[in-house]
Amino acid sequence: MTWKVNRRLLGPSMAILAAAASMSSAQGQDITFWTQPQGDLLAYQDLYDQLTSEFREQTGISVNYEVINWSVAFNTWLTVAQGGAAPDCADMYWLHSFSGIGGEQYGPLPITEYRDQWPNLEEDFYTGALADVHYQDEFYGIPWRVDIRPMMYRTDFLAEAGIDAPPANWDEIVEQGLALTVREDNGNVSRWGFAPGNNNPGQTLLPYYWQAGGSMMSADGTTATIDNEAMRTALKFLQDLVHVHKISSPEMFEKSADPLTDFVSGQVAINGSSGNAWPVQFDRDYPELDGTWALALNPEGPENRDSFSGAGYWGVLRGASDVDACIEWLKFLSSEETMQRISETTGAASPRRAVMSSGFWTDRPWKEVMAETLNHGHTSQHPSSVWTALASPEPGAVIYDLVYNTVIGGADIDAAVTEAQARMQAELDRATASN
Amino acid sequence: MTRQKYLFCYMMLAPALIITGALGIYPMIYSLWMSFVEFDLLRIAQFGTPFVGLDNYVAVFGDPRFIQTVVNTILFTVLAVAATVGFGLLLSQVLNATYPGRAVVRMMVCVPWFVPPAVASAIWMWLLHTDRSPVNFLLQDMGLITSNLRFLTDSSTWGPFSLPMLSITAVRVWNGLPFAVIFILAALQSIPRSLYEAAEVDGATLFQKFWYVTLPSLRPILAILLTLLVIGGLGSFEINYIMTGGGPQNLTNIMAVYSYQQAFSFYRFDLASAASGVILIMTGFVSVFYLRSQFKRTL
Structure with a gap:
C-alpha cells in the first residue's frame, strides 16, 4: 500500500523536476x-x-x-x-x-x-x-x-652605509653586501647584507642561472641542459656569497628561514628576489616601515637581468x-x-x-x-611534466640537492653539476620515455 | 536469544568497524598494493600500474637517503621514548604526591598535550630560531654560550647525533610527555597503599620502594605505554616535517617524511608506499611482540 502511494507521488514529482531542469537549461547554462x-x-x-x-x-x-x-x-x-x-x-x-x-x-x-x-x-x-x-x-x-620577483632593499640601511643606489649588477651586490653586513664581536650576525631569494633553493637559483645565460632544458623538455658554464658561474656566485664574502646566511635554505620576517626585522638589508606580495603586505601590515624600503630591478648578471x-x-x-x-x-x-x-x-x-x-x-x-x-x-615553469618534482623545495629533489650541497655544503661545483645533469636527464626520461 | 544478543552486539560495533575498515584497513591494503606496482603519477596515464614485485623496496633500500632516514627514525624513537618514559616516571611521582597547588601543577604539566603538534612545531620553530631565539638570549645572558646556537640548522654531528635531531626530539618529548604522565599517574593511583606500608615496615629506602614496589606494579602499563610511544615514534611526521623538513642535510629526516616527499613532491607513490610498508613492518613487529607477551601473560 505504502509503495503504491509513493509511486503515485514519485511520478508527478519526477515530472516537475524534469520540467524545472528543462526550464533551467532553456534559460541558460550552469x-x-x-x-x-x-x-x-x-x-x-x-x-x-x-x-x-x-x-x-x-x-x-x-x-x-x-x-x-x-x-x-x-x-x-x-x-x-x-x-x-x-x-x-x-x-x-x-x-x-x-x-x-x-x-x-x-x-x-x-x-x-x-x-x-x-x-x-x-x-x-x-x-x-x-x-x-x-x-x-x-x-x-x-x-x-x-x-x-624584483629586488627589495632597505633604504634606511643603504643610507646609513652611505650607499646612493641599490646594486645594479653582481659585483655591486658583493660590494654593498659587505658594507651592509653587521657582525658582532661574538660572531653573531645581526644583519646579513644580502639574501639571494627565499628558502627554496630551486627558486633562488633560477634567476641567477638565467642571468648567467643558462637554461634548464631543451625547448621540447626532453634534454637536460644544466651542465654548462652558466650553471657553474651562478653556483659559484651564490657559494661565494655564503663562504667567501659571508654576506648571505648559511641557513637561508632551511625550513626555519623566513625571508620576509628577516627583512621586516632588519636582519637582511637586501633581498635579491622578493615575493611580489611583499610590497602589498608592507603597505597593509607594516605602515611603520613606510619610507624604509623600496623595489628595484634585479641586478644584472653576466648576460641579462631576468627575473623569476x-x-x-x-x-x-x-x-x-x-x-x-x-x-x-x-x-x-x-x-x-x-x-x-x-x-x-x-x-x-x-x-x-x-x-x-x-x-x-x-x-x-x-x-x-x-x-x-x-x-x-x-x-619559472619548464616544458616537462616532471619540472615541479625537479624543482621541489625538498631534499632529494635534483635542483635542491645541487644548490644546497654546493652553496651551503660547499661541495665541488663541477662534480655536483655533472651528477645533477645525469639525475635530471633520468627524470626527464622518466616523464617522456616510451616505457 | 543468544543469536539476537550477538546480532545486537555486531550492529553496535558495525559503525566503528565500517569506519575503521574504510579509513584504516582499506587504505593500508591499497598502499601495500601500490608498493608492489609502478605507481608513478607522471607515467600512470600512459603506462598504467604494472606489477613490479619487490622493485620498489629494492629502490628505496638502494637510496642512501632512505637508509639514513631509517637510522634517524630509530634514533629519534629511542631517544624520544626513553626521555618521555623517564621524565614521565619522574613527573608522575611529583603529581601523585600531596601538596598545596597540586591541581595547578597537574594542569600545567598537561598544557603541552592541548597543543596540536603542528602548532607546537610553529611555536618551537620561533623559540629555536638561530637569530630570534629567546633560548639563545637566555643562555647568553646566563653566560653559558658566547654565540647563538643553531638549534635547527647546525649540521655538525657527533656520531649519529646532531643538535637539530636533539632539538626535534626535545619538542616531541615536550608535546608527548603529558600523555605518558597521565598514563603512569593513573597506574600509580591504583597501587595499593598497603604495599608501600609493608615496604616501610621492612625498612625500604625511597629508591627501594620505587624499584621493588612501584616499578613492578607499573610494568603492565609501561608495556602498553612503550608500545604506543614506539609505534607513534616510528610513524612520527608533523614535527620533523614542519620544523626542519628533514634538514639540515637529511639529519632529521625520518621515514614518514621521506614517504611524504616521495609521494607529494616527486609523484612516486610506489616508492612512498614501499617506505610506508617498511614503517608498517616495523610497527607491526612491535605490536606483535607486545600482543604475544600479553597473550602469554593471560594464559
Whole structure:
C-alpha cells in the first residue's frame, strides 16, 4: 500500500523536476569554477560575487564559483589530475605537471581551437606569463596573475652605509653586501647584507642561472641542459656569497628561514628576489616601515637581468560540461576592465600590459618597478611534466640537492653539476620515455 | 536469544568497524598494493600500474637517503621514548604526591598535550630560531654560550647525533610527555597503599620502594605505554616535517617524511608506499611482540 502511494507521488514529482531542469537549461547554462584566493579573502569573494552576477546578466550563464584555500590547493589539483571531482573551468597553476599527470583523460584541457578568441594575446600580455599557458604546442588558457620577483632593499640601511643606489649588477651586490653586513664581536650576525631569494633553493637559483645565460632544458623538455658554464658561474656566485664574502646566511635554505620576517626585522638589508606580495603586505601590515624600503630591478648578471616569474591562469578542465560557456567566462574575465578590477582588488601584478600601465600601477615608485620588472620576467615553469618534482623545495629533489650541497655544503661545483645533469636527464626520461 | 544478543552486539560495533575498515584497513591494503606496482603519477596515464614485485623496496633500500632516514627514525624513537618514559616516571611521582597547588601543577604539566603538534612545531620553530631565539638570549645572558646556537640548522654531528635531531626530539618529548604522565599517574593511583606500608615496615629506602614496589606494579602499563610511544615514534611526521623538513642535510629526516616527499613532491607513490610498508613492518613487529607477551601473560 505504502509503495503504491509513493509511486503515485514519485511520478508527478519526477515530472516537475524534469520540467524545472528543462526550464533551467532553456534559460541558460550552469558552469562550475574554482579559484584560489589572492589578497583579502572577503574582498576576493565579494569581487567574484559581482563578476559572476554581471556575467549572468550579460550571457545568461550561471557560474558557481568556489574558493579553494591555498593550504589544500596542491592536493586538490593533484586529485583533479587523477580523476577526482573537478570543476568545468578554474584558476590553475603548474600546467605542465598537472597536464602530464592527467594525460588525455583528466586535468587541464587544451583550448587551442579557441585561441583566436584572443586575437592580440602577444601584444596584450607579457611574454613570460604567456609561456605558462602553453605546453607542447597547445594553448591552455589566459594568465591572470603574475608572481614577479624584483629586488627589495632597505633604504634606511643603504643610507646609513652611505650607499646612493641599490646594486645594479653582481659585483655591486658583493660590494654593498659587505658594507651592509653587521657582525658582532661574538660572531653573531645581526644583519646579513644580502639574501639571494627565499628558502627554496630551486627558486633562488633560477634567476641567477638565467642571468648567467643558462637554461634548464631543451625547448621540447626532453634534454637536460644544466651542465654548462652558466650553471657553474651562478653556483659559484651564490657559494661565494655564503663562504667567501659571508654576506648571505648559511641557513637561508632551511625550513626555519623566513625571508620576509628577516627583512621586516632588519636582519637582511637586501633581498635579491622578493615575493611580489611583499610590497602589498608592507603597505597593509607594516605602515611603520613606510619610507624604509623600496623595489628595484634585479641586478644584472653576466648576460641579462631576468627575473623569476610565474603565472596563474584561467583554463578549462577535461570533462567540462560546457566548454563554450567556459570560454565565454574566460573571455569575460580576461577583458581589460575585469582584469583591472581583479588586480586592484587583489593587489596581484597583472600579466596584462594595459593594467600594469594604468594609474593604479603607476601611483607608487614600487609599483612602477614591478611593472618594469615584468619586461624581464622569465617563466619559472619548464616544458616537462616532471619540472615541479625537479624543482621541489625538498631534499632529494635534483635542483635542491645541487644548490644546497654546493652553496651551503660547499661541495665541488663541477662534480655536483655533472651528477645533477645525469639525475635530471633520468627524470626527464622518466616523464617522456616510451616505457 | 543468544543469536539476537550477538546480532545486537555486531550492529553496535558495525559503525566503528565500517569506519575503521574504510579509513584504516582499506587504505593500508591499497598502499601495500601500490608498493608492489609502478605507481608513478607522471607515467600512470600512459603506462598504467604494472606489477613490479619487490622493485620498489629494492629502490628505496638502494637510496642512501632512505637508509639514513631509517637510522634517524630509530634514533629519534629511542631517544624520544626513553626521555618521555623517564621524565614521565619522574613527573608522575611529583603529581601523585600531596601538596598545596597540586591541581595547578597537574594542569600545567598537561598544557603541552592541548597543543596540536603542528602548532607546537610553529611555536618551537620561533623559540629555536638561530637569530630570534629567546633560548639563545637566555643562555647568553646566563653566560653559558658566547654565540647563538643553531638549534635547527647546525649540521655538525657527533656520531649519529646532531643538535637539530636533539632539538626535534626535545619538542616531541615536550608535546608527548603529558600523555605518558597521565598514563603512569593513573597506574600509580591504583597501587595499593598497603604495599608501600609493608615496604616501610621492612625498612625500604625511597629508591627501594620505587624499584621493588612501584616499578613492578607499573610494568603492565609501561608495556602498553612503550608500545604506543614506539609505534607513534616510528610513524612520527608533523614535527620533523614542519620544523626542519628533514634538514639540515637529511639529519632529521625520518621515514614518514621521506614517504611524504616521495609521494607529494616527486609523484612516486610506489616508492612512498614501499617506505610506508617498511614503517608498517616495523610497527607491526612491535605490536606483535607486545600482543604475544600479553597473550602469554593471560594464559
